[in-house]
Amino acid sequence: MEEILKNLDITTNHAGTSTGLNWINENSNGSTKSFSPVNGAEIGVVNNTSKSEYNQVVLSATEAFKVWRVMPAPKRGEVVRQFGDELRKNKKHLGKLVSYEMGKSYQEGLGEVQEMIDICDFAVGLSRQLCGITLHSERFKHRMYEQYHPLGVVGIISAFNFPVAVWAWNAALAWVCGDVCVWKPSEKTPFCAIACQKIMATVLKNNNLPEGVSCLINGDYRVGEFLTNDTRVPLISATGSTRMGRIVGAKVAERFGKTILELGGNNAVIMTPDADLNIGVVGVVFGAVGTAGQRCTTTRRLIIHDSIYETVKEKLTLAYQQIKIGDPLDESNHMGPLIDKDAVRAYESALSEIQKEGGNIIVDGGVLSGDGYESGCYVKPVIAEAENHFNIVQTETFAPILYLMKYSNITEAINMQNNVPQGLSSAIITNNVREAETFLSHAGSDCGIANVNIGTSGAEIGGAFGGEKETGGGRESGSDAWKAYMRRQTNTINYSDDLPLAQGIKFDF
Numbered sequence: 262m263e264e265i266l267k268n269l270d271i272t273t274n275h276a277g278t279s280t281g282l283n284w285i286n287e288n289s290n291g292s293t294k295s296f297s298p299v300n301g302a303e304i305g306v307v308n309n310t311s312k313s314e315y316n317q318v319v320l321s322a323t324e325a326f327k328v329w330r331v332m333p334a335p336k337r338g339e340v341v342r343q344f345g346d347e348l349r350k351n352k353k354h355l356g357k358l359v360s361y362e363m364g365k366s367y368q369e370g371l372g373e374v375q376e377m378i379d380i381c382d383f384a385v386g387l388s389r390q391l392c393g394i395t396l397h398s399e400r401f402k403h404r405m406y407e408q409y410h411p412l413g414v415v416g417i418i419s420a421f422n423f424p425v426a427v428w429a430w431n432a433a434l435a436w437v438c439g440d441v442c443v444w445k446p447s448e449k450t451p452f453c454a455i456a457c458q459k460i461m462a463t464v465l466k467n468n469n470l471p472e473g474v475s476c477l478i479n480g481d482y483r484v485g486e487f488l489t490n491d492t493r494v495p496l497i498s499a500t501g502s503t504r505m506g507r508i509v510g511a512k513v514a515e516r517f518g519k520t521i522l523e524l525g526g527n528n529a530v531i532m533t534p535d536a537d538l539n540i541g542v543v544g545v546v547f548g549a550v551g552t553a554g555q556r557c558t559t560t561r562r563l564i565i566h567d568s569i570y571e572t573v574k575e576k577l578t579l580a581y582q583q584i585k586i587g588d589p590l591d592e593s594n595h596m597g598p599l600i601d602k603d604a605v606r607a608y609e610s611a612l613s614e615i616q617k618e619g620g621n622i623i624v625d626g627g628v629l630s631g632d633g634y635e636s637g638c639y640v641k642p643v644i645a646e647a648e649n650h651f652n653i654v655q656t657e658t659f660a661p662i663l664y665l666m667k668y669s670n671i672t673e674a675i676n677m678q679n680n681v682p683q684g685l686s687s688a689i690i691t692n693n694v695r696e697a698e699t700f701l702s703h704a705g706s707d708c709g710i711a712n713v714n715i716g717t718s719g720a721e722i723g724g725a726f727g728g729e730k731e732t733g734g735g736r737e738s739g740s741d742a743w744k745a746y747m748r749r750q751t752n753t754i755n756y757s758d759d760l761p762l763a764q765g766i767k768f769d770f
Contacts, residue, residue, distance in 0.1 A: 262297075262304070262361055268354045269456040273305025277451060277479030278314045280321035281472020282462045287311050290480060293448045298364040298598040299588055301636035307451040309480035315487045318476045322414045322441045323493060325473030330411045330439040337437050338388025344433075344464045345381030348374060355425065355456055357590065362450050363424050364598045364638065365552045366589045377429035377457075379722045380738060384433040387743055391438065399764075402757035409747035411439030412519075416488035418499040418509070421600050422555045422659075424450035425457050427523070430722070430738045431498045431746075432461075432475065438746040443476045443494065445485050449600055454479070485509075492516050496746065499523070500557075503657070503683070503731045510733075521745050522733030523726070525657040526685030528708070528717035529562035529678045531700065533671070533691035534569055537714070538576060541690035544716030545663070546580050548688075550596050550642045551718055554661030555604070557732075558686040558710070558718040562654065564674050567667045574623065574644075574665060581624045581642060587633050598638035599660060608640050608660035611653055615662075620647040626662070649677045657683060671696050679707045685728030686710040686717040709736070 266273060276286035277293070290311040295304040310318070329337065348355070352374045360370035393408040415435040419427045424446060432442045446454035458477040465474055478484055482505075488494055489512040498521040499509045506524040513520045530548065532541050548560030565573050589597030599605055605628060612626050626643035633639075642661035647654050654664050668674040678687055687708040689700040697713045699705055709728035710720065720726050725740035727733065736742045762768060 265354050265357050265361070266452070269351065269358065270459050271452060271455055275305065275307060275455055277307035277455070277477070278310040278318060279458050279462065279477040280318050281475060282466055283321075283472060285314050285317060287314050289313075290484075293451060293480065295362060295449070295451050296601070297361050298600055298636050298638040299361055299590070304362060304452055307455070307479050310478040310484050310487070312487065315478055315484070318443055318478055319414065319491065319493055321471075321473030322443055322476050323473070325471035326411070326413055326441045328471050329441055329474050332439070334388045334391050334437055334439065337439065338385040340464060340468055340470065341381050341388070341433050341436050342385045343468070344461055345378050345385070347460045347464060348378050348381065351460060352378070355453075358456055359424055359453055360589045360597070362453055363421060364589055364600055366594065366597055367592055369552060370589075373423060373426040376426040376722060380429050380433045383722055383739055384437045387434070388437040391743065391747075398753065400755070400761045401759075402755065404754045404756070405751065407749060407751050409438075409744065409749055412495045412746060412748055413440060414494045415440045415442050415746060416491070416494040416497045417442055417444045418485050418488065418497065418501065419444070419446050420501045421447035421449040422552060422557070423500075424453035427500050427737070428454070428457065430726070431521070434743045435746045436474065438743055440746055441474045441476070443478060443488065445478050445480070445488055448479065448481045451479050486512075489513055490516070492518070495519060496521070498735070498737065506733050519745070521727075521735035521737060523557065523728075523735055523737060524733040525683050525731060526557040526559065526728065527561050527655070527657050527681040527683040528558055528686040529564055530560055530687075530717060531668070531674045531678060531689040532563060532565045532569065532573055533689065533693060533696055534566045535693040535696070536569070536690040537692060538569075538573065540714055542573070542576050542580055544688070544690065545577065546584070548716035548718040549663040550584055550661045553596050553599050553640070554642070555600065555659045556718050558720065560663065560717045561657070562649070562664045562666065564666055564668050564677050566674075567669055570667050577644060578624055581644060584642060586629065586639055586641070596642065596661065598636055599640060600638070602637060604659060605638055605640060607658060608662070611658040611660060611662055612643065614653040615645050615647060615651075618647070618651045618653060620645045620651065620653075620664075623665075649680060655681055671699055675700060675705055682731040683728065684708045684730035685732040686712070688712040688715060688717050690714055
């Protein structure tokens with residue numbers, strides 16, 4: 262790992278606050294140690310951002326915004342293109358760091374960096390398409406149109422499970438829109454953030470651009486509060502738990518700021534009698550155990566038609582017996598560790614709660630120990646039979662626990678799918694076009710993402726990502742999500758020699 266950090270130009274005792282190329286290091290707000298869940302080893306120490314450091318960061322960002330916002334959008338896109346090219350050069354190194362610091366498989370680490378590259382490509386094209394609309398005025402010789410302007414400083418609060426990609430989803434779009442960014446990553450994965458910040462800072466330097474276009478702050482929730490309470494930051498994009506989102510949403514709304522909230526998921530797959538079980542089982546297993554169940558799009562509930570229930574249960578049980586758990590940098594393993602001991606305790610608590618509520622565990626769990634499991638963060642994936650109304654089923658547990666339940670008709674299945682507080686991702690496995698279209702209709706899934714014949718996990722950057730209900734309602738990444746990073750303005754131009762008023766109002770004197 263020392264070689265990976267060296268290749269990314271990272272020291273293991275590094276200041277955690279950056280105004281771009283400039284790293285400031287007051288060390289007056291404590292420090293955070295980063296430990297790898299892979300082997301429990303300490304990666305290094307990052308100093309937490311103090312309030313005075315934070316103010317330096319925001320000053321740097323606001324000054325940079327004055328320069329960045331007047332650059333033509335395609336020129337901003339060119340800078341983002343260069344950032345994407347640097348990510349390509351560093352893909353292996355950054356992918357390994359993601360895997361080692363977060364615990365996801367190396368293939369998933371590479372996939373996360375590829376998401377960053379993809380959103381850069383998307384943003385480059387978008388930089389030539391930031392369009393408004395022209396409207397017909399009711400007044401003679403008047404023209405109306407709508408246009409979009411940059412907001413200013415965008416605060417990005419990201420979670421540990423996608424330590425680099427979700428930041429890039431936000432930052433790449435914000436940059437081409439003319440905004441500058443201040444990033445507060447998870448305190449559990451600070452070195453991934455430092456690596457990304459260094460790469461972007463170099464790109465800015467090579468283009469003689471202000472370093473404050475991309476800034477970094479580090480620390481726990483108290484550092485995040487600097488952002489959420491700051492009226493100089495008009496937009497906060499926050500990814501994390503529903504509990505966190507309630508706090509952030511309320512604080513930002515109190516000062517009339519804007520938010521993009523991407524919060525919890527409790528995602529279900531419906532398996533119908535017409536399902537291709539080969540597709541379905543693979544999709545469910547990856548969705549349930551990928552990233553050790555620590556994706557917001559993780560498959561947590563499998564709703565199976567009663568006519569195929571026993572068959573599907575048997576196939577899943579056999580599939581789970583083949584899952585290899587271990588060092589995520591070893592590509593022969595399917596599943597790595599949970600992020601830390603707190604996550605392990607939450608996993609164990611959920612298993613206890615399943616049994617208390619009357620559930621039936623059919624694939625046993627437990628914490629792994631012995632050679633290769635010294636960190637104490639490796640757990641077995643679990644399959645349990647449960648009822649949709651159980652409190653533990655209604656709650657998002659960030660762990661590889663899959664709940665099985667039966668249904669008898671498609672209406673019942675969709676009602677079960679929808680009957681949870683969260684509304685992020687959903688899927689149906691079927692070759693029946695009527696059931697598929699019903700699932701996708703206004704009477705179907707109430708989630709922000711609804712898939713047919715693929716799982717709940719693995720979104721592409723071209724589509725807007727986000728959900729409904731307690732998932733927050735925000736959208737990131739593709740489609741027209743860029744509009745959230747801009748302010749909308751209506752313009753009316755009078756090119757006549759008179760001043761007619763709207764709605765035919767007369768005002769003569």
